[in-house]
Structure formats: C-alpha cells, structure tokens
Amino acid sequence: MSVATELDRLRAAITRHPTLAIAVSGGVDSMVLTHVAHGSGASVTAIHAVSPAVPVSATERVKRHAARHNWTLRLLDAGEMNDPDYLANPVNRCFFCKTNLYSRIRSVTEAPIASGTNADDLGDYRPGLQAAEAHGVVHPFVEAGIGKDGIYALAAALGLSDLERLPAQPCLASRIETGIPVDADMLIFIDKAENALREILPDAEALRCRVTAGGIVAEISPLPDADRADRVARLADTLCHDAGRPFAGIRPYRRGSAFLHPKP
Template sequence: MSAEAAILAAIARHDALAIAVSGGVDSMLLAHLAHRTGAAVKVVHAVSFAVPEEATARVKVHATRHGWDLALVDAGELADPQYTANPVNRCYFCKSNLYSRIRSVTDATIASGANTDDLGDFRPGLLAAAERSVVHPFVEAGAGKAVIYALAAELGLGDIAALPAQPCLASRIETGITVTPETLTFIDETERTLRPLLGAGAALRCRVTAAGVAVEVAPTPPPAAATAAHSAAADICAMAGRPFLGLKPYQRGSAFLTGAA
C-alpha cells in the first residue's frame, strides 16, 4: 500500500472529522487528503496572537479556493494562566484549550496533523490529544515529514510543499518568560520583516530570551543578506526597547529550557 493510500485509509475510518489546521504543511495536507475521502470534514483554525498572520491568511485562501467548511475560533489559550506562565509543558495547555474549543463547535472526531517524526520529540500536546481521543492519521499510516512534503508536491500544493517547519510563535519565547500578546506580535512582525531579506525557504526564528533577542537562521545567509537582516533586526529591537543579540545559526528548540519551571 502506498503512503497516500495508507493515509486515506486512516482518514476513511471516520465518517466525520474536525481537522485542527494551523496553516502548516502537515495539517493543511491532512485537510486536503480528507476532502478526497468523501468524509464530512470541518476545518478548524485557531486565530491567535501565537499564530502567524501568514498562516491564518493561507488557511483562508485554501478554504475559499477548495470549498472547505472552515470555522475560525479563539482557542482561548492566552486567557489561561497555566499557558501564559510558559512552563516546560506549555504545549499541553495550548492543545487542551484548542481541542476543548473545537469540541464546543462540533461532535466530529478531532484529527491532528501530527506525524511519526513528532513522536521522537517531547510533545506535551500529544498528551492533551490522547485525553480527548484526538486521532492522528499520519501517525496511523506511519507517515513522517518527508512523506508529507513529497505528497504535498505530488498533489500540486506548491505553496505548502515549500513551507519550512513553522511551530507556533510561543515556541520562540524562552521557557519561563511570560507569553504575552505584545511579545508574540513582536516576534511575528520581526520574522515577517526579515523573511524577504533571508529567503522564503530559510529556517527563521526570532528568539526572545532572558538576555535579549536572537535571530536564528539556517542555512547561513550570504553576507549581503546577513548584513541587511542584522541591521533590520537591530532597528526593530531598538524601537521595541529589547537588547539585540545578533544573528545566530538556527538551533531547533533552543528556547526550550528543560531545567526551567
């Protein structure tokens, strides 16, 4: 059985699905595949300061273009002090709020875009999913990130097939630093300003740490691009009154401090 067939079979086990779509390649592809099975599909997207504006815009465009039944919701995580305290298991509270909100608008089985590569990470959100019987068709089908990107390209979804990994904006805030709308907006605006200078395919993270703001990038940008990005980031930080620590090589999960509360 092909990877696509296995995923479609996992989806087809459910007569109705509510797919939590963040705007990234995983959940977007899941929504596209689910619509091919004939199942009743509701796409639910959380509009939040923690979600990049570009991600929300992308979901809206695909929903209009492909006729999705789209519900935009406020997951309410920023009203949860357990989330805003930014503990090491912040994602648990984020997903708990999201899935509870989705359940309030539909009785359908909730599905996520989690894939097998996620299983090797510390993912507190998966516990929240398990507590609420959320299903993961990619995991059921044994599909990882490489398969997801390949399928997105094969299906002609070029705009999402080229997307770099893009976790929520709160993941840029060092563990233990309070998550606020102001900080999330600062991160989003910084990354949207720098991305055209560094290239759409670059891994880009504006990290807010106790010492200041670091911009992590991969691959190493050409000298001219690095100089332009450094200058722009320094100006943004100066206007926001935040110390700028410079451009650094991208390090996955560097804002996550397991020794913090």
C-alpha cells in the same frame, strides 16, 4: 512506501471516521491532511484557531485554501491567551495550549478531532500529545506511518506547490525561552520581525526570532554571507529598538533552542 501507497493508507485512516473535525494550524502537516480528507468522501470540517501565537500568514493561508477548495471552515478563539498556565510558559506549555484548543473544538462539534501530528513527531518531547490523548484526538498520519518527508511528497503529488515549499512553522510562542512569560505584544513583534527579515533572506531554510533572557536573537540556517548578515543585524536592531527590546545578535538556527529544562 511509494506516494500512492502512502496516500491509500492515509485515506484509509481518514475514512474510518464518517465525520472529522481537523485542527488545521496553517502548517504543511494539517493543511495536507485537510486536502486529502476533503477529497476522501468523509464529512470534514477544518477548524482553525485565530490567535496572536499563530502567524498571520498561516491564518491567511488557511482562508485562501478553504475558499479555493470549498472547505467547510470554522474559525475560533481557543482561549489560551486567557490561561495563566499557558502564559507562564512552562516546559510543558504545549500541553496547556492544546488542552485549550481541543476543549474549544469539542465545545463546537461532536465529530472526532484529527491533528496533523506525523510519525516523526513521536520521537520528540511533545506534551501536546498528552492533551490530544486526553481528548481522544486521532492522528491519521501516524496511523498511516507517514513522516515529514512523506507529507511533502504528498503535497507535491497533489499539486499543492505552495505547501511543498513551505518550511516548518511552529507556533510563535515556541520562539520564547521557557520561563519568560508569553504576552500578545511579544508574539505580534516576533511575527512582524520574522516577516521583515525574510524579505532579506527569502531562501533561508529556517529563520527564528528567539526571545531569550539576553534579548532578541535572530537564528538563521544557513547563516547568511557578511553583507546580508549585516543587513539583517541592522534591520533587527531597528525593529528591536522601536519595540523597546534589546537585540542580542545572530546565531545559527538550532531546533528547540528556546526549550529550556529547569535546572535540578
């Protein structure tokens, strides 16, 4: 499909709802969805959950775009940090995260809730989609048949230069190996460490500070040259030492490497 066709299909998926509450995380998917919805004629409220699991930069991005483009924005605490099922970090942690999020959104609005889930997400294990189904959440990108590449193309076509260059930004809890409990201090450390390492590797396609059973691992794609790898290792070791956490080295980025299935 051409970008124009995808945009028409997306607007049609949006405008069948006279009102819409969009769960906007600050990532490219939900941000582009909010931009398109805001200009579609529907009555749109962007709802952003402020949490230790959400990078500070994502929250600031949402606020900045909302102010610049006159969005109706509501910030809230989804409450997942008070949920022992979420904090235990099981394989289906995302189910509990999204259950808290959508329940909280539903408590403040009767409008249909929309997510930035895209067509490519349907091929992954996404327990959060089960929570979405239970809360009647709609997925305009899925309805329009738009995947990740299409979303980046829409960002470019809409002149959203910061979004068209924005790498994937899953929640910070996704860095923690399943089975290792989630806590706020750990999430804050991950955000701080990744921001610091990106100062050395601003062009990295992916950079994650994984919390593993063996310590903190810096996953990077592509792997840096020897000089920058040494700088990354020294900085990461210092950050981990200051936080009382062991540094376990650098390895190639692997999507979902913290997602461990329990042994049978």
